[in-house]
Amino acid sequence: MTHxxxxxxxxxxxxxxxxxxxxxxxxxxxVARDGDEALQEVERFHPDLVLLDVMMPRRDGYEVCQTLRxxxxxxxxxxMLTAKGxxxxxxxxxxxGADAYITxxxxxxxxxxxxxxxxxxxx
Amino acid sequence: MxxxxxxxxxxAIAVTVxxxxxxxxxTALLGAGTDPVAVAALGLLAAAGLATxxxxxxxxxxxxxxxxxxxxxxxxxxxxxxxLRPAGSGPLAAVTAAVNRLADERxxxxxxxxxxxxxxxxxxxxxRNRLAGLMARLGVAVVVCNADGRILLYNDTARxxxxxxxxxxxxxxVFGLVDRGLLSHAxxxxxTGNATYTATTLHRGRMLRVHVAPVQxxxxxxxxxxxxxxxxxxxxxxxxxxxxxxxxxxxEETRGSLGSIRAAAEALLEFPDLGEAERRRFLExxxxxxxxxxxxxxxxxxxxxxxxxxxVDDISAEDLTVxxxxxxxxxxxxxxxxxxxxxxxxxxxxxxHALAAVLAALADRLGGAELGPVGLGLSATPDHVRLDLRWxxxxxxxxxxxxxxxxxxxxxxxxxxxxxVERHAAEVWAGQEVPGTAHLSLxxxxxxxxxxxxxxxxxxxxxxxxxxxxxxxxxxxxxxxxFDLFTPATAPAEQSSSPLDELTFTVLDTETTGLDxxxxxxxxxxxxxxxxxxxxxxxxxxxxxxxxxxxxPAVATAIHGxxxxxxxxxxxxxxxxxxxxxxxxxTVLVGHDLGFDLRxxxxxxxxxxxxxxxxxxxTLLLDATLYPGQPDHTLEAIAARLGVSVVGxxxxxxxALVTAExxxxxxxxxxxxxxxxxxxxxxxxxxxxxxRAVEHAPxx
Numbered sequence: 001m002t003h004x005x006x007x008x009x010x011x012x013x014x015x016x017x018x019x020x021x022x023x024x025x026x027x028x029x030x031v032a033r034d035g036d037e038a039l040q041e042v043e044r045f046h047p048d049l050v051l052l053d054v055m056m057p058r059r060d061g062y063e064v065c066q067t068l069r070x071x072x073x074x075x076x077x078x079x080m081l082t083a084k085g086x087x088x089x090x091x092x093x094x095x096x097g098a099d100a101y102i103t104x105x106x107x108x109x110x111x112x113x114x115x116x117x118x119x120x121x122x123x
Numbered sequence: 124m125x126x127x128x129x130x131x132x133x134x135a136i137a138v139t140v141x142x143x144x145x146x147x148x149x150t151a152l153l154g155a156g157t158d159p160v161a162v163a164a165l166g167l168l169a170a171a172g173l174a175t176x177x178x179x180x181x182x183x184x185x186x187x188x189x190x191x192x193x194x195x196x197x198x199x200x201x202x203x204x205x206x207l208r209p210a211g212s213g214p215l216a217a218v219t220a221a222v223n224r225l226a227d228e229r230x231x232x233x234x235x236x237x238x239x240x241x242x243x244x245x246x247x248x249x250x251r252n253r254l255a256g257l258m259a260r261l262g263v264a265v266v267v268c269n270a271d272g273r274i275l276l277y278n279d280t281a282r283x284x285x286x287x288x289x290x291x292x293x294x295x296x297v298f299g300l301v302d303r304g305l306l307s308h309a310x311x312x313x314x315t316g317n318a319t320y321t322a323t324t325l326h327r328g329r330m331l332r333v334h335v336a337p338v339q340x341x342x343x344x345x346x347x348x349x350x351x352x353x354x355x356x357x358x359x360x361x362x363x364x365x366x367x368x369x370x371x372x373x374x375e376e377t378r379g380s381l382g383s384i385r386a387a388a389e390a391l392l393e394f395p396d397l398g399e400a401e402r403r404r405f406l407e408x409x410x411x412x413x414x415x416x417x418x419x420x421x422x423x424x425x426x427x428x429x430x431x432x433x434x435v436d437d438i439s440a441e442d443l444t445v446x447x448x449x450x451x452x453x454x455x456x457x458x459x460x461x462x463x464x465x466x467x468x469x470x471x472x473x474x475x476h477a478l479a480a481v482l483a484a485l486a487d488r489l490g491g492a493e494l495g496p497v498g499l500g501l502s503a504t505p506d507h508v509r510l511d512l513r514w515x516x517x518x519x520x521x522x523x524x525x526x527x528x529x530x531x532x533x534x535x536x537x538x539x540x541x542x543x544v545e546r547h548a549a550e551v552w553a554g555q556e557v558p559g560t561a562h563l564s565l566x567x568x569x570x571x572x573x574x575x576x577x578x579x580x581x582x583x584x585x586x587x588x589x590x591x592x593x594x595x596x597x598x599x600x601x602x603x604x605x606f607d608l609f610t611p612a613t614a615p616a617e618q619s620s621s622p623l624d625e626l627t628f629t630v631l632d633t634e635t636t637g638l639d640x641x642x643x644x645x646x647x648x649x650x651x652x653x654x655x656x657x658x659x660x661x662x663x664x665x666x667x668x669x670x671x672x673x674x675x676p677a678v679a680t681a682i683h684g685x686x687x688x689x690x691x692x693x694x695x696x697x698x699x700x701x702x703x704x705x706x707x708x709x710t711v712l713v714g715h716d717l718g719f720d721l722r723x724x725x726x727x728x729x730x731x732x733x734x735x736x737x738x739x740x741x742t743l744l745l746d747a748t749l750y751p752g753q754p755d756h757t758l759e760a761i762a763a764r765l766g767v768s769v770v771g772x773x774x775x776x777x778x779a780l781v782t783a784e785x786x787x788x789x790x791x792x793x794x795x796x797x798x799x800x801x802x803x804x805x806x807x808x809x810x811x812x813x814x815r816a817v818e819h820a821p822x823x
Contacts (some may be wrong), residue, residue: 004579013383013408013411014382014385016404016405017386017390017408018386020390021386021390021393026352043306055375056740059521060521062578062682063520063522066552066554070554075400082372083377083379086506087506087507087548088548088566088568089550091504091506091566091567092550092552094565095551095552095566103378104379104382105378105381105384105385106382107385108385108390108393111395
């Protein structure tokens with residue numbers, strides 16, 4: 001079965017590459033451009049994993065993550081994807097319920113491996 | 124300056140008492156101790172006893188001997204230089220000569236005692252002046268307070284740092300300036316062996332670093348006072364904030380662009396069989412993001428100056444929880460400690476008092492006391508320390524929390540909670556990890572290097588900002604210290620039974636548009652000065668023009684020189700009164716014919732909602748109490764009689780200063796007249812007020 005991944009980022013240039021690479025790697029993708037859209041897309045698209053940018057207008061990634069967990073999305077894998085590289089930010093991301101935290105710039109190959117591991121796909 | 128009055132009271136008392144019974148007098152004298160003056164007096168008394176005894180024995184020489192006894196009274200009491208006239212020959216001549224020899228010796232002893240006391244006093248005075256002179260020239264702000272927190276010394280730099288005379292003044296508490304919790308915490312640390320204590324605190328939107336050292340007579344002795352060295356870090360902290368923000372923006376934007384470039388490049392490399400259109404799109408991304416990166420770097424080069432991390436000191440996690448717990452409890456939050464064992468020895472790079480202020484503000488927003496019991500927990504990972512407030516209920520929404528963090532701590536323009544959090548590279552969020560229990564969490568990075576429990580040394584003093592040797596000319600140095608304030612404070616409740624010369628007075632005067640407040644006359648200016656421990660503190664004054672809300676008649680302008688144009692931009696009285704009330708807090712109000720000023724001030728205070736509940740004394744009534752025979756109790760007349768020089772009359776502050784000098788000059792005569800306490804002075808004033816009211820009442 002094909003795993004579904006929701007990409008949440010307000011930066012089209014990274015979304016384009018992520019969408020392309022993940023689809024080429026065999027995932028089904030959807031895109032949300034801010035926090036509100038992300039919450040709607042989760043309800044509609046039922047992704048297995050969310051790649052969630054932290055810095056977005058209106059609702060930031062921490063808040064989206066917290067809201068999703070509070071709404072009962074326990075099994076949904078959440079990977080925080082961010083330009084915020086501070087130690088405390090990483091720790092906060094994990095504390096509000098993220099499964100992994102990846103700092104930009106990252107290797108797309110490692111990202112795909114990380115995603116596969118989290119989804120329990122064989123490497 | 125007057126020398127101390129060395130004529131001991133027991134002598135006069137003993138000589139008077141002798142007329143009743145010599146035995147009682149001797150007992151009284153022995154009770155007075157064995158100082159040379161008392162011994163001389165005892166000898167004198169013995170001589171007097173001999174003289175009177177002889178009189179009783181011989182009977183017929185009674186008149187002569189009575190004369191001798193009176194002369195002895197004069198020597199012992201009023202004038203030690205008085206001598207008996209030699210009287211013929213025989214026993215009376217011998218007694219006279221003996222009394223005179225004794226009087227010579229006593230006078231010599233008195234003079235020697237007075238001289239050595241004067242030397243001692245001068246020595247102490249010059250040591251104090253040297254110390255105060257040293258403090259005055261320091262480039263750092265110094266404030267010394269006693270164990271109760273009353274200020275007994277401050278220097279010029281402190282005065283320029285804290286311009287408000289209602290906050291920094293001799294005899295005032297230091298808590299208007301430095302948080303009470305910080306100082307009591309500092310004191311606990313100092314009493315448990317730390318040599319000094321350093322913390323950062325917020326004062327009216329400014330960031331101050333406070334170094335606290337104890338005043339102790341010897342090491343291990345109880346802490347008699349605290350020396351506070353204050354540094355204003357506001358500008359440095361603001362600069363550091365801006366640099367930190369710029370750097371952060373730069374890193375985040377750079378990472379974002381690099382992320383896009385790298386992902387696009389990897390797409391190109393990993394998937395070589397891309398169509399031409401897709402290939403072009405990824406290459407466009409690379410070019411676009413590279414351009415953006417370049418622009419960010421250019422913009423950032425101007426923003427990021429040299430780093431300066433002086434805004435934050437190290438603090439132990441234990442201190443931090445104590446400081447935060449204290450602060451929350453003072454805000455009414457029922458806070459208890461839930462700290463994990465073993466975390467107390469951790470060190471953080473944190474400004475505990477600023478963080479405590481942030482958490483207290485957030486707890487207040489969450490409901491303060493209504494939160495019920497709040498657990499304050501501390502836990503640690505190798506890289507972080509996490510502080511949690513936990514309570515039963517729900518967490519605030521992220522939006523609410525973000526809004527609260529953007530509010531200034533204290534007055535407008537002050538540092539916001541977010542700025543404090545950013546400065547610590549900390550993170551704040553709220554949530555619900557256990558059902559039914561909300562938490563507010565603060566995540567802080569740990570100090571990079573582990574450190575022992577060593578006291579933090581204060582930094583070396585900076586050189587004075589002024590040119591070297593630019594001290595004020597001798598004699599004009601303002602009164603910035605009063606070491607007598609090391610003794611505990613007079614609580615306002617104890618004012619009434621305290622000696623007058625130990626009270627703190629606010630002497631004030633007003634200028635008005637006329638004499639009739641009921642007819643619409645109003646205050647146009649207010650002046651006040653503090654008198655502490657019998658000294659007029661000329662640098663601790665209050666002076667304010669007041670817009671009377673009406674025209675100033677020419678006849679009033681002729682007296683005080685104030686015109687409509689001069690007071691039109693001044694604040695109205697109800698804006699001035701709260702400041703005056705703060706300036707006069709916990710003091711006795713004094714004025715000359717104060718009833719006149721109060722007739723203007725009291726209605727204004729009522730409408731401004733300010734309580735003027737100070738005890739009041741009137742120099743006019745005090746003068747009339749002491750010198751009822753004098754025809755004139757005007758300020759000029761009293762000043763002239765008491766030798767007080769009059770400068771700057773008919774300005775509110777000028778008159779307040781003259782009145783203050785008159786008050787100080789009256790304190791000695793009041794004491795001599797048996798009016799020692801505030802209660803005595805109030806009672807005497809009431810009495811003279813009543814009798815004057817009767818005298819001046821129209822005849823029936």
